[in-house]
Amino acid sequence: MSEMRELLELTALELGAAVKKGDVSAEEATRTALEAMEEREGALNCFITRTGEQALERAKSLQARVKEAKSPLYGVPMAFKDNICTRGVKTSCASRILGDFTPPYQATAAERMEAAGCICLGKLNMDEFAMGSTTETSFYGPTRNPWDTKRVPGGSSGGAAAAVAGRECWYALGSDTGGSIRQPASYCGVTGIKPTYGRVSRYGLVAYASSLDQIGPLARSAADCAAVLDVLMGKDPRDSTSLDVPAGGLLASLTGDVRGLKIGLPTGCFGQGLDSQVHRAVLQAADVLKSRGAQLIEFDFPVMEYVVPAYYIIAAAEASSNLSRFDGVKYGWRAEGYEDLADLYCRTRTQGFGTEVKRRILLGTFVLSSGYYDAYYKKALQAKGVIKRAFDEAFRHCDVLLTPVSPTTAPRLGESLSDPLQMYLSDIDTVSVNLAGLPGLSMPCGVDGAGLPIGCQLIGPPLGEAVLLNAAHAFQLETDWHKRSPYGKEAF
Amino acid sequence: MKITAELVEHVSQLSRLRLPQEEKERMTGELEGILAYMEVLNTLDTREVEPLSHIFPIKNVWREDEVIPSQTRQELLKNAPTGNGETFLVPKAVE
Numbered sequence: 001m002s003e004m005r006e007l008l009e010l011t012a013l014e015l016g017a018a019v020k021k022g023d024v025s026a027e028e029a030t031r032t033a034l035e036a037m038e039e040r041e042g043a044l045n046c047f048i049t050r051t052g053e054q055a056l057e058r059a060k061s062l063q064a065r066v067k068e069a070k071s072p073l074y075g076v077p078m079a080f081k082d083n084i085c086t087r088g089v090k091t092s093c094a095s096r097i098l099g100d101f102t103p104p105y106q107a108t109a110a111e112r113m114e115a116a117g118c119i120c121l122g123k124l125n126m127d128e129f130a131m132g133s134t135t136e137t138s139f140y141g142p143t144r145n146p147w148d149t150k151r152v153p154g155g156s157s158g159g160a161a162a163a164v165a166g167r168e169c170w171y172a173l174g175s176d177t178g179g180s181i182r183q184p185a186s187y188c189g190v191t192g193i194k195p196t197y198g199r200v201s202r203y204g205l206v207a208y209a210s211s212l213d214q215i216g217p218l219a220r221s222a223a224d225c226a227a228v229l230d231v232l233m234g235k236d237p238r239d240s241t242s243l244d245v246p247a248g249g250l251l252a253s254l255t256g257d258v259r260g261l262k263i264g265l266p267t268g269c270f271g272q273g274l275d276s277q278v279h280r281a282v283l284q285a286a287d288v289l290k291s292r293g294a295q296l297i298e299f300d301f302p303v304m305e306y307v308v309p310a311y312y313i314i315a316a317a318e319a320s321s322n323l324s325r326f327d328g329v330k331y332g333w334r335a336e337g338y339e340d341l342a343d344l345y346c347r348t349r350t351q352g353f354g355t356e357v358k359r360r361i362l363l364g365t366f367v368l369s370s371g372y373y374d375a376y377y378k379k380a381l382q383a384k385g386v387i388k389r390a391f392d393e394a395f396r397h398c399d400v401l402l403t404p405v406s407p408t409t410a411p412r413l414g415e416s417l418s419d420p421l422q423m424y425l426s427d428i429d430t431v432s433v434n435l436a437g438l439p440g441l442s443m444p445c446g447v448d449g450a451g452l453p454i455g456c457q458l459i460g461p462p463l464g465e466a467v468l469l470n471a472a473h474a475f476q477l478e479t480d481w482h483k484r485s486p487y488g489k490e491a492f
Numbered sequence: 493m494k495i496t497a498e499l500v501e502h503v504s505q506l507s508r509l510r511l512p513q514e515e516k517e518r519m520t521g522e523l524e525g526i527l528a529y530m531e532v533l534n535t536l537d538t539r540e541v542e543p544l545s546h547i548f549p550i551k552n553v554w555r556e557d558e559v560i561p562s563q564t565r566q567e568l569l570k571n572a573p574t575g576n577g578e579t580f581l582v583p584k585a586v587e
Contacts, residue, residue, distance in 0.1 A: 104567045197547055211546065240553040241546075309530040320507065327508070329580050334573035341585045345508040358509055362500065363523060365507045379533050381543035386536060388544060421525050437547035462548070 007032050008167040009485055012076045012224040013251075015170055019066065019075035026059040026066070026075035030119055033077045037121070037168045043149050046163035048082045048140045049090050050122040058119050072227050072251065073171075074117030081160050081174045082123040083130055084215065085204035086110050089120075093206050094138035095128045097326045097352030099333030107204020108236045109173055109215045116231040121169050125159030128354045129323065130180055130208045132156050133423050134416050137356040142413060145188060146486040147452055151410040154184030160218045161188035165453075165486060171219035171228060175205055177212045178311055179405070179430025182442035185218050186405035186455020189444040191472065191482055192218040193225045196462050197437035198243035200229075201236030209318035210241075212311075212434040221482050222443065222472035226250040229465060245463060253466050256474040259293030261467070264398030266301035269429055275408045278454050281446030282404045285456040288478050289402075289471060297398055303390045304428065306383045311431035312424055313367050313380035319357075320364025326352065359420060384435050391436045395461040400471055404429050405442045405455035433459055441468045444481040453481075495524040 007015070007024065018024045034052045041047060055077060062075050069075065080086060083093045085103035087110075092098045106114070114120075127137040135158025136142040143158045145151040146166035153162040157174030161184035164172050174181045176194035185192030193216050200215045207213060217228035233247035265286060270279060290296050328334035328348030335347035353361070367376035394401060406429060416423045433440035438459055445456040456475075460468040476482050500520045504511055511519060565578070574581040 099573075101571050104563050104570070198550075237555060241550065243548070243550075305532055306536050309533050312526070313530060313533075324508075328573055329582055330568075331571035332573070338583065341583050342508070344583060346510045349508050350510050353509075355515070358511070359519060359522065361507050361509065362503050362519060363526065366499075366503045366523070366527075369503065369506060376527075376530065376533075378543050379538065381545060382538035382541045383533055383536055385541045385544035386538065388547065420522055421529055424526070435547075 004032050004035060005487065008036055010170070011220045012170040013072055013227055016072045016074055016076045020069055026063045026119060027056060029075065030055050030059040030077050033121055033169055040166050040168060043144060044146060044162050044166050045141055045143050046125055046159040046166060046168055047079070047122045048092055048094060048125050048159070051089055051120060055119050055121050062117055062119065069117060071116035071231060073231065075119065076170050077119040077121050078113070078171045078173070079121045079124050079160070079163055079169045080110060081126050081157050081172065083126060083175055083206040084110055084173060085206070086120065086123065089123060091123065091206070092140070093129050094126045094140055095353065095357070096139045097332050097348065101332050103204070105204065108201035108238060109232055110204065112231050113173065124157070124163055124172060127156035127158070128357050129206070129319070130156040130175060130177055131319065131356050131360050133179070133183060133426055134411070135159060135184070136413065136417055137354055139354060144413070145410050147189065148410070148450070150412055151452065152187070152413055152416070154187035154410060156180040157218060158184045161185050161190055161192070164188070164190045164218050164220065167485065167487060171217055171224055173215055174218050175213055175215050176434065177208050178315060178434050179427050181216050181218060182430050182440055182455070182457060183406050183427070185442040187410035187453065189453030189481070189484060190218050190220060191222055191225055191441070191443045192216065193229065193441040193465065193468065194433065194439065195229060195233065195465055196243070196439045198241050199247070199465065200232045201239040201242045203236055203238040207322040209315040210322060211318060212315060222441070222469050222476055223251060223254055225441070226254055226469045250466055250469055254470055254473045256470065256477045258289055258471055258474045261289070261294040261471060262397065262399045263289060263294050263296050263471070264394055264401040265296060265298045266394070266401060266403060267298055268301045268304035269403040273407050274404060275448070277448040278404050278408060281454040282402070282456045285445035285475060286402050288475055292474050292478060294471070299394060299398070301390060301394065303387050303432070307387060307432040307435065308424055308428055310380045310383035310387065311427070311435055312363070313376050314384065314435070316360045316364035317368050317377050318364070320361045320368065323357070323361055328352070356420070387432055388436045391438060400464070400467055401459040403457045403459065405457040406430070409448045409450070409452035409454055429457060438462060439465050439468055441472055443472045443475060444484070445475070445479070446481060493527065495520055495527060
């Protein structure tokens, strides 16, 4: 038992090194993860689909070629959020409307991880179509936070964050449209990064808001995230918005040296509505970086009140358009008892989508509809321009920005859904990063009085992944928040 | 602005959704609250700002029109709720 726990507490890179060295086989690692899933899934519900048998087969075949291993993540078990298409494995977006949809193709991100030697344990729970901040809108029931199962894991990549924190896998791929990697990472005490828009191909990622969506890792450390991004990043001819810029080398670039790094603290992110314990922990994280030679600069970020409305207008507008493809004809689930084609569409969509998805489709359709387009959608795009300018200005005198990830720690199940507007407002610290297309990282930096993890966000300029990861790495060399496990210290 | 039941009905039709009465009423109130909050954007001066749709200056991307293998019809029809082995099946669309 204690050996199992020890193995589960390793970082992905530590496990990858142990597999390469022969200290542990890919199969042993996989079995250990499957045992952990068996033990914890009843309480956590991180997975929608488990692929244990395929994982063991895969582990055996990888083990046979372990000498040829190139990636430091070779043979490390992981899992994908269920909006990333996996060939031959059901991909549901946690929605009834996709039924048992089984993609005939592989997302580029999944293809790249596979080429690096990953072992996929299954598909992770999420808010339906990634719309939500708690993983409670899933058709497959909520995921629970491993630190306190009465609490939500955050969302929408809640299954991913809870599986990594709950030691059911060593890392996971999630997606982030308005904070969906960073906020659950924060609530669950893991490290997650949303790369610059265009860094990772979106081919095979089921679209929520195409101009904002980005795939990224959730893992146990900044170094693990760097290793995953080294595999994921790069131009993909199948996603014309993917960036044709040099990629890779992130892991090798981590020095932990932050001397002279100019860290901006936007005063607007530390004001009203911020929990005092979160406030204190995030400022302490800034002080840790300062103690290693970074320089802290407070500055005014005058656009905070506009970020949530601009984000929700743009995201809902794109969602209403993207989700029009779900009509019960070509794939997924179809309602019964329809009279004609229009009735088939209506019944399938009305019964197939959950409440939050319908709310955003209606909101998005409204802001795009004739007579309201200029007042809402066009205005939001202009606000986006203003927000981008504010970031441009900030990065003229800062190298990175440091903020909270979320104003509070994880709420209790059922607390957020009753008031959608309140739930939207809790995204205040993360959505602006997507609007401006910037990289954003969440790292554990403390716990509150109830023992719940607190996250600190680092925001970088476009293509600034290296500087973010290095700052987080520096922080993690100095502290052990990222190593804390909800399963105590039995292993040590 | 005032969100009426008629407006929600109109937008539902555009979205091919048919909400039960109770859900429609709740949604009307919620949308009104959300949109009222979004009015804060009107306090932002955007007279000199162009709407920004794509964040980075990328242009249309061209590629050679090469024929590459794609999925087989059978493979794609596997996910359809109903098909006849050759096509997707739907109720008659034009009388």
